[in-house]
Amino acid sequence: MLVAALVLAGTVLPWVGGLGTASCAAAQNRANAPGYRLVVGIVVDQLRADYLERFDDLFGEKGFRRLKTKGAYFANAHYGHACTYTGPGHAVILTGSTAAITGIIGNKWYDRQSGKVIESITDETTTGVPEGKGASPRRLLVSTLADELKAATGGQAKSIGISLKNRGAILPVGRTADAAYWFDDKRGQMQTSTYYMKELPAWVAAFNARRIPDQWFGKTWEKLLPEAVYARCTADDVPYEGRFAGGGPAFPHQVGRGDKPNARFYDDFTMTPWANDFLVEFATAAIENERLGADDIPDVLTISFSANDLVGHAFGPNSHEVLDITVRTDQTLARLLDVIDAKVGLDRTLVFLTADHGVSPVPEYAQQQRLHSRRIPFEQVAVAMKRALDAKFGAGQWFAGFSAESVYFDLATIAEKKLERAEVERVAAEAALTVEGIAAAFTRTQLLSGGLPRTPLTERVQMAFHPQRSGDVFLVPEPFCFFGSEEYTTATTHGTPYAYDTHVPVMLMGRGIRPGTYWAEASPSDIAPTLAALLGITPPNGTVGRPLQEALSR
Numbered sequence: 080m081l082v083a084a085l086v087l088a089g090t091v092l093p094w095v096g097g098l099g100t101a102s103c104a105a106a107q108n109r110a111n112a113p114g115y116r117l118v119v120g121i122v123v124d125q126l127r128a129d130y131l132e133r134f135d136d137l138f139g140e141k142g143f144r145r146l147k148t149k150g151a152y153f154a155n156a157h158y159g160h161a162c163t164y165t166g167p168g169h170a171v172i173l174t175g176s177t178a179a180i181t182g183i184i185g186n187k188w189y190d191r192q193s194g195k196v197i198e199s200i201t202d203e204t205t206t207g208v209p210e211g212k213g214a215s216p217r218r219l220l221v222s223t224l225a226d227e228l229k230a231a232t233g234g235q236a237k238s239i240g241i242s243l244k245n246r247g248a249i250l251p252v253g254r255t256a257d258a259a260y261w262f263d264d265k266r267g268q269m270q271t272s273t274y275y276m277k278e279l280p281a282w283v284a285a286f287n288a289r290r291i292p293d294q295w296f297g298k299t300w301e302k303l304l305p306e307a308v309y310a311r312c313t314a315d316d317v318p319y320e321g322r323f324a325g326g327g328p329a330f331p332h333q334v335g336r337g338d339k340p341n342a343r344f345y346d347d348f349t350m351t352p353w354a355n356d357f358l359v360e361f362a363t364a365a366i367e368n369e370r371l372g373a374d375d376i377p378d379v380l381t382i383s384f385s386a387n388d389l390v391g392h393a394f395g396p397n398s399h400e401v402l403d404i405t406v407r408t409d410q411t412l413a414r415l416l417d418v419i420d421a422k423v424g425l426d427r428t429l430v431f432l433t434a435d436h437g438v439s440p441v442p443e444y445a446q447q448q449r450l451h452s453r454r455i456p457f458e459q460v461a462v463a464m465k466r467a468l469d470a471k472f473g474a475g476q477w478f479a480g481f482s483a484e485s486v487y488f489d490l491a492t493i494a495e496k497k498l499e500r501a502e503v504e505r506v507a508a509e510a511a512l513t514v515e516g517i518a519a520a521f522t523r524t525q526l527l528s529g530g531l532p533r534t535p536l537t538e539r540v541q542m543a544f545h546p547q548r549s550g551d552v553f554l555v556p557e558p559f560c561f562f563g564s565e566e567y568t569t570a571t572t573h574g575t576p577y578a579y580d581t582h583v584p585v586m587l588m589g590r591g592i593r594p595g596t597y598w599a600e601a602s603p604s605d606i607a608p609t610l611a612a613l614l615g616i617t618p619p620n621g622t623v624g625r626p627l628q629e630a631l632s633r
């Protein structure tokens with residue numbers, strides 16, 4: 080096995096293995112030896128770790144609790160990177176890596192080459208199949224467990240990613256996946272892109288022809304449980320929650336107005352628990368029709384439930400809606416695990432469950448609790464930086480782009496004025512720190528030099544910083560503070576290096592995994608090396624995580 084060291088901006092990270100480094104036949108034997116037929120990765124988008132405790136008494140025996148009691152539950156797992164967004168999280172889950180190495184530093188970032196803000200899965204060389212926008216994993220720089228399993232089995236292991244969101248489907252399985260399918264929320268059907276195929280398989284076309292989402296048109300999402308259960312939440316009808324599907328912030332939520340399903344309905348549908356049930360229907364069809372787990376060559380199926388994230392953004396983690404969808408997700412999960420048991424056998428399946436990030440409380444709610452919390456209008460930061468730069472260097476067009484926490488300078492302006500890039504960064508960073516709610520501003524020069532003191536904060540920022548893709552100033556808000564625009568005034572988000580955004584469950588279940596609750600430090604980046612150890616294959620090439628050996632029974 081190839082073992083070298085990657086020295087990245089002063090941080091030494093283990094760099095293990097690569098595609099095809101094990102001999103094919105030997106790897107195939109090891110992959111087959113334990114009799115695993117399927118790896119199922121379940122991601123619940125924005126499932127913060129504490130939800131499994133707060134709502135535990137509301138769960139049944141066959142969903143989350145089945146994973147908790149029959150599997151290994153890592154209750155103290157955190158992302159190592161500061162950019163706790165959907166794209167970076169999904170890119171870590173089966174690569175065992177971190178944003179600094181995967182290259183997926185955000186959902187969106189400013190791309191210096193094209194001069195545009197691009198998404199993590201933007202690929203203009205692809206188009207949607209059968210319709211919709213194209214997308215691909217081309218920006219993912221590292222291999223996934225699915226890639227390595229394919230390499231170890233002479234290409235025989237299949238891998239498929241499924242989600243409502245394109246990035247949630249594409250990034251976990253990676254570049255050699257047979258397919259990724261996501262929801263076309265304009266047309267109400269599952270789509271893929273020309274990266275994977277020219278035409279939908281017959282079973283996907285037949286699935287779409289069933290028009291399953293339409294059965295929920297005009298239906299009302301009501302509370303599942305008796306009213307008293309929701310007393311652990313904030314009041315339902317509060318002004319800081321989002322409005323839903325043309326209605327208000329409180330239950331019941333009617334979904335779909337007018338005489339027939341339209342793009343507005345399909346968009347609203349993605350914010351309902353029914354969208355998760357819809358994905359399970361699709362996953363079931365995928366298992367049956369693609370014969371996943373049907374032979375002794377293990378396959379990989381990932382399913383990312385996106386609706387939980389959309390509901391969380393709109394209503395916040397303390398809302399009735401988040402409680403309700405989490406309890407319904409428990410039931411959806413129970414059905415999914417039963418399907419896998421019936422079709423493949425849970426004794427021949429390795430199941431894991433995690434989330435791509437957590438979430439902040441709604442600032443207005445936190446403020447009511449007398450906690451420090453704030454929305455930081457990004458405009459304030461931009462204005463403060465521009466004023467300082469104009470004052471020091473003369474008026475100029477300073478910025479090429481912004482994306483979340485990163486500020487990208489217009490390098491032509493710096494060249495024209497014959498300025499030192501590091502000096503411009505320093506002045507801008509200092510100005511950003513004058514804005515209320517900003518905890519830290521790291522410059523590109525500081526991050527590249529590796530000269531920053533090693534603190535929990537700088538380590539997480541370093542783990543999120545990619546020299547070619549990240550910006551010139553990296554901003555970190557104070558805890559419970561986040562960036563928004565002046566128009567975006569409801570509900571909440573994620574994206575910081577703090578525990579409420581980094582803390583997610585990591586659960587593994589299957590033969591070879593010792594059941595129990597584990598409090599050791601862990602991370603979603605440990606999932607891939609742990610599965611690689613169980614499957615007897617090479618860990619993905621950007622792995623920084625560790626096999627969770629305390630939970631391995633062989």
Ligand SMILES: [Zn+2]
Pocket residue numbers: 124125164165166388435436
């Ligand atoms: Zn997400």
